[in-house]
Amino acid sequence: MDRVQSASPQHAAAARGADRPAGSGPAASDGGPGSRRAAAQRQQMRQDLATAAMELFASQGYEETTVDQIAAAAGVARRTFFRYFRSKEEAIFPDHDDTLVRVADLLASAEPEEHPLDVVCRGIKEVLRMYASTPAVSVARYQLIRQVPALREREIAVVARYERLFTRYLLGRFDTAGEIPSGWQHGGEDDSMLAEVSAAAVVAAHNHVLRRWLRAGGRGDVEAQLDHSFEVIRRTFWAASAPGARRRGSLVAPGASVTGLEAAAASALSASPGGEVLITVARTDAPLDVVLDSIRAALSGAREA
DSSP: OOBOSSOOHHHHHHHHHTTSSSOOSGGGOOOOHHHHHHHHHHHHHHHHHHHHHHHHHHHHOTTTOOHHHHHHHHTSOHHHHHHHOSBTTGGGOTTHHHHHHHHHHHHHTOOTTSOHHHHHHHHHHHHHHHHHTSHHHHHHHHHHHHHOHHHHHHHHHHHHHHHHHHHHHHHHHHHOOSOOOTTOOOOGGGHHHHHHHHHHHHHHHHHHHHHHHHHTTSOSOHHHHHHHHHHHHHHHHOOOOOTTOEETTEEOOTTOOOOHHHHHHHHHHTSOTTSOOOOOOOOTTSOHHHHHHHHHHHHHHHHHO
């Protein structure tokens, strides 16, 4: 495999900064017209090299393609290739560094009141849009990655960077000393576990939806499919608690939406051990609100007695 022995200082700095919350690199440039033009030219060159690489990989095979051939197909010298990519396998993923910086900026600028899982879902959707913006290229890349073990390993490493970024963000939200946002709660000793599991679940859902879309040839409303998967994750990992439920000595904000059954269950679980037991009877075909009303009436009568 063609691989440069040591990355250029500029590329190494970009790679080190890609996982940082602060934006750094072409996608985060706030300079004048000159710097924006330079960033656009750099991005175009990366795309040209990636396109040349994909075409050669498809026509003559991944292992048979050299960096020299990729550079020649893009009309540049070998050393120019290594200013943009450290190896030919990296040329398959030209957009991830900039996307990672963009996602980090999105997390850093999120409003404190926004549900942290919603912020992470918005972040991973930026990755999905990167693929969806060029369906044909994304499908061809997916087919190539399935055939080349080295590219599958590279893809796993790329995915892990997003997962680490989301985990750090969620842990940071748990550690915030301010008021707990409406609709979510701290998890006590489970904070780190919940952050890691939630981040992994969001990334896994994205990968599942994306691969299903790619196997379908890049057809269908992939964002709608991803939104559905987010709802499943929210219900599974971040179910809202009943008003008044406590975790780590803090009250859950009363704006959380819960059903009557969830509220009754939470009330029962948080009751003091010295309370009396109340048994009620209801028909199995009775509406839930009628059952709850009978329970409330029975409880009221017990308290008055």
